Amino acid sequence: MTDTPAPRHIPDRLDKPLTSAIFSWEALLVVVAVAIFAVNSFASPYFLDAWSLSDLTFNFTEKALIALAMALLIISGEIDLSVAAIIALASTMMGMAVQAGAGMPELVAIGLVVGLGCGAFNGLLVTRLGLPSIVVTIGTMSLFRGIAFIILGDRAYKGYPASFAFFGQGYVWWVVSFELTLFLVAAVVYWFLLHRTSFGRRVFAIGNNPVAAQFSGVRVGRIKFILFCLTGLMAGIASVLITSRLGSTRPSIAQGYELEVITMVVLGGVSILGGAGSILGVMLAAFIMGLVTFGLGLLNVPGIVMSIFIGLLLIIVIALPILWRRVRRERFA
Amino acid sequence: MDTTAQHEVAHEAPLSSGPRLTLSGISKSFPGVRALHNVGLSLYPGQVTALIGENGAGKSTLVKIMTGIYQPDAGTISIDGQPVTLPSAHAAFGHGITAIHQETVLFDDLTVAENIFLGHAPRTRFKTIDWRTMRKNAREVLDTMGAGHIDADARLKDLGIANKHLVAVARAMSIDARIVIMDEPTAALSMKEIEELFLLIEFLKSDGKAILFISHKFDEIYRIADRYTVFRDGEMVGEGLIKDAGQSQIVRMMVGRSVDHIFPQRKAEIGAPVLAVSGLSHPTEFDDIGFELHRGEILGFYGLVGAGRSEVMQAISGITRTSGGTITLEGKAIAPKSAADSIYAGIVYVPEERGKQGVVIGLPIFQNVSLPSLKRTSKSGILRLAEEFALARSYTERLDLRASSLSQDVGTLSGGNQQKIVIAKWLATAPKVIILDEPTKGIDIGSKAAVHGFMAELVAQGLSVIMVSSELPEILGMSDRVVVMREGRIAAVYDNKGLDAETLVRTAAGIAA
Numbered sequence: 029m030t031d032t033p034a035p036r037h038i039p040d041r042l043d044k045p046l047t048s049a050i051f052s053w054e055a056l057l058v059v060v061a062v063a064i065f066a067v068n069s070f071a072s073p074y075f076l077d078a079w080s081l082s083d084l085t086f087n088f089t090e091k092a093l094i095a096l097a098m099a100l101l102i103i104s105g106e107i108d109l110s111v112a113a114i115i116a117l118a119s120t121m122m123g124m125a126v127q128a129g130a131g132m133p134e135l136v137a138i139g140l141v142v143g144l145g146c147g148a149f150n151g152l153l154v155t156r157l158g159l160p161s162i163v164v165t166i167g168t169m170s171l172f173r174g175i176a177f178i179i180l181g182d183r184a185y186k187g188y189p190a191s192f193a194f195f196g197q198g199y200v201w202w203v204v205s206f207e208l209t210l211f212l213v214a215a216v217v218y219w220f221l222l223h224r225t226s227f228g229r230r231v232f233a234i235g236n237n238p239v240a241a242q243f244s245g246v247r248v249g250r251i252k253f254i255l256f257c258l259t260g261l262m263a264g265i266a267s268v269l270i271t272s273r274l275g276s277t278r279p280s281i282a283q284g285y286e287l288e289v290i291t292m293v294v295l296g297g298v299s300i301l302g303g304a305g306s307i308l309g310v311m312l313a314a315f316i317m318g319l320v321t322f323g324l325g326l327l328n329v330p331g332i333v334m335s336i337f338i339g340l341l342l343i344i345v346i347a348l349p350i351l352w353r354r355v356r357r358e359r360f361a
Numbered sequence: 362m363d364t365t366a367q368h369e370v371a372h373e374a375p376l377s378s379g380p381r382l383t384l385s386g387i388s389k390s391f392p393g394v395r396a397l398h399n400v401g402l403s404l405y406p407g408q409v410t411a412l413i414g415e416n417g418a419g420k421s422t423l424v425k426i427m428t429g430i431y432q433p434d435a436g437t438i439s440i441d442g443q444p445v446t447l448p449s450a451h452a453a454f455g456h457g458i459t460a461i462h463q464e465t466v467l468f469d470d471l472t473v474a475e476n477i478f479l480g481h482a483p484r485t486r487f488k489t490i491d492w493r494t495m496r497k498n499a500r501e502v503l504d505t506m507g508a509g510h511i512d513a514d515a516r517l518k519d520l521g522i523a524n525k526h527l528v529a530v531a532r533a534m535s536i537d538a539r540i541v542i543m544d545e546p547t548a549a550l551s552m553k554e555i556e557e558l559f560l561l562i563e564f565l566k567s568d569g570k571a572i573l574f575i576s577h578k579f580d581e582i583y584r585i586a587d588r589y590t591v592f593r594d595g596e597m598v599g600e601g602l603i604k605d606a607g608q609s610q611i612v613r614m615m616v617g618r619s620v621d622h623i624f625p626q627r628k629a630e631i632g633a634p635v636l637a638v639s640g641l642s643h644p645t646e647f648d649d650i651g652f653e654l655h656r657g658e659i660l661g662f663y664g665l666v667g668a669g670r671s672e673v674m675q676a677i678s679g680i681t682r683t684s685g686g687t688i689t690l691e692g693k694a695i696a697p698k699s700a701a702d703s704i705y706a707g708i709v710y711v712p713e714e715r716g717k718q719g720v721v722i723g724l725p726i727f728q729n730v731s732l733p734s735l736k737r738t739s740k741s742g743i744l745r746l747a748e749e750f751a752l753a754r755s756y757t758e759r760l761d762l763r764a765s766s767l768s769q770d771v772g773t774l775s776g777g778n779q780q781k782i783v784i785a786k787w788l789a790t791a792p793k794v795i796i797l798d799e800p801t802k803g804i805d806i807g808s809k810a811a812v813h814g815f816m817a818e819l820v821a822q823g824l825s826v827i828m829v830s831s832e833l834p835e836i837l838g839m840s841d842r843v844v845v846m847r848e849g850r851i852a853a854v855y856d857n858k859g860l861d862a863e864t865l866v867r868t869a870a871g872i873a874a
């Protein structure tokens with residue numbers, strides 16, 4: 029029984045790179061981004077302005093930083109719904125430190141350590157106890173934010189030092205903000221990690237078949253634990269940025285961010301079932317989400333309509349990649 | 362279901378000698394595999410036709426076509442001479458075709474009566490289910506079959522597998538099924554239960570049903586079947602009346618000429634011990650396992666399903682933990698705590714469940730092959746694609762892999778070629794000991810020969826192989842020595858010189874010689 033009249037020599041690749049690039053999900057995202065950009069520039073006279081565009085980036089950079097790590101986590105077949113609550117807890121801890129007289133370096137360290145610690149806690153519950161991550165992180169979502177509420181009640185922490193304001197409000201060069209620069213640097217790091225290292229390859233293997241990966245000598249638990257830690261760390265970084273940008277901490281800070289982060293990841297073409305996705309797609313999706321929310325803002329669309337829009341976008345982006353892959357499969361089968 | 366009833370009336374008239382169901386020119390391909398090529402099959406009313414063939418011959422594909430689950434690429438299906446199409450399971454059901462599978466596909470949490478009448482329950486005036494009539498009818502059906510001992514109100518999960526089969530047959534009776542497919546119905550039954558099933562088949566025959574009987578057991582086929590059809594590698598290679606055909610004639614059709622060159626000739630040069638296991642125990646699965654494996658040796662592990670062979674191998678390769686015992690590799694004691702540890706030490710386990718444990722479907726061939734060897738193909742954690750392609754190429758080409766490119770998704774390959782990937786990926790780690798668990802289960806003959814030839818090549822190069830297999834010809838054809846396990850313990854170790862199948866089967870089953 030022969031499958032194909034195969035030669036003894038098997039070539040590395042057969043794909044014509046051009047066609048597969050044209051029909052890729054990322055190419056579609058570029059088209060969508062250009063279209064929304066064009067619509068925005070027609071819809072509002074204030075849109076095409078260097079400072080407007082710079083402001084636009086603040087709409088997504090904090091969430092997109094988390095989305096980079098979340099993409100790896102979702103590719104590995106897990107999820108973290110507690111990221112927004114981690115932001116709240118980390119911000120609250122920073123606020124407490126400010127009351128105790130902490131300076132800028134201590135604040136940043138606290139933000140990162142709390143984020144990392146929360147991620148490690150999630151990771152331990154999932155990998156050591158073998159609990160499903162969706163349940164664990166729904167639990168820690170309430171837990172982390174609950175602690176923030178107990179500490180703060182309806183008060184707010186203010187009085188962050190002036191040197192702390194740079195992270196969320198500073199510019200590296202002209203209109204290029206520190207947040208945007210950090211996001212671009214992080215995106216390159218995550219791109220390299222996912223697509224160019226053996227760690228990234230193992231993440232894909234786990235997402236496609238965790239049992240076969242384990243049998244192949246992949247330390248599945250350890251890699252998943254690292255991914256939860258990275259996601260927590262990125263939430264900690266986002267917490268530093270948001271706290272710095274707002275200059276205050278309330279327990280309701282970053283409420284609902286987790287859904288926007290996951291929307292970004294899925295819109296970026298990461299399979300919600302795990303096993304597939306790219307960092308380039310997540311970056312493009314982050315830009316698109318920023319463009320859309322900023323455009324709606326320029327048009328004075330009220331906040332509640334925006335949340336309807338985010339909800340619809342989430343449903344569409346989960347359905348669309350599945351339909352898109354079906355079309356691709358028929359074309360290239 | 363009214364239409365079926367009308368059909369039944371229309372065709373109940375004198376049993377014509379023509380076939381009830383005829384399949385002709387049926388072909389079916391999946392990406393990379395030709396499952397069926399131009400096959401035919403006829404089922405006659407009141408007769409049992411046995412469908413015979415090795416694993417992978419295309420029997421189950423044909424069953425799925427007959428029950429509307431797969432659509433054939435070509436060919437015609439006709440019932441009582443009328444061409445029909447079976448676009449869905451529902452359509453097949455409507456034509457009176459029903460299948461009884463090895464593991465019955467009924468609903469565990471429903472009652473016997475509900476299972477029998479699911480989808481065609483009697484209704485009251487208000488279109489609600491008429492429970493009383495349903496129970497009464499269920500009891501009647503069971504009684505006519507001589508299965509009155511089954512309580513119509515019992516939950517299916519409380520029944521044994523034999524009684525579940527009876528319920529499945531009762532369901533077939535209740536829909537006036539005219540064509541009954543039995544796919545290895547005896548696989549999980551005791552001798553007594555098999556006898557009861559055969560009585561039931563006789564009853565179905567006398568009732569004029571056309572029956573397709575799939576089994577690997579020749580005594581059963583000769584006992585119950587009237588006709589036979591033999592498949593080999595997706596083609597129909599013979600059919601006729603059972604009474605005209607000898608057992609050896611059918612075996613020859615099944616395996617074809619390839620049986621002679623399945624097992625390669627090799628000169629065994631067995632060296633010093635490489636792996637020594639002693640006192641290896643597990644709380645529930647196995648106890649006091651001890652054996653030695655020599656350089657250049659193929660050590661066969663034979664036993665019944667559930668004897669604990671795979672569990673022992675998974676413990677040796679660090680996948681499951683043990684409660685005691687020692688493993689010594691080349692004189693050094695090792696205690697692998699994960700598959701990563703054992704791969705690093707030089708022991709690899711090629712698992713039995715190809716799809717679940719072996720290949721990573723969704724990743725291309727070269728990434729599957731390099732997965733256990735990433736430490737070697739990458740440099741300080743950074744991938745080197747050229748190294749990966751070179752590694753994948755050298756091993757897949759040695760195994761005669763059939764693929765269009767190394768970037769092809771493994772999910773698009775046939776079972777046999779996936780198995781070559783599975784072997785290639787673990788072999789690429791350059792192990793000292795390779796443990797193959799059912800290495801040729803469910804793959805076609807050509808791939809089997811490639812795997813066996815390759816095993817011979819490996820030991821010739823000084824590697825040591827443990828081969829867990831439930832196929833006697835493979836155990837006898839490939840092993841230097843055979844370890845027989847029974848109920849978690851080693852029952853005997855034999856030198857494979859003049860060893861016969863009967864001895865192995867007796868030892869595995871615990872029957873005194």
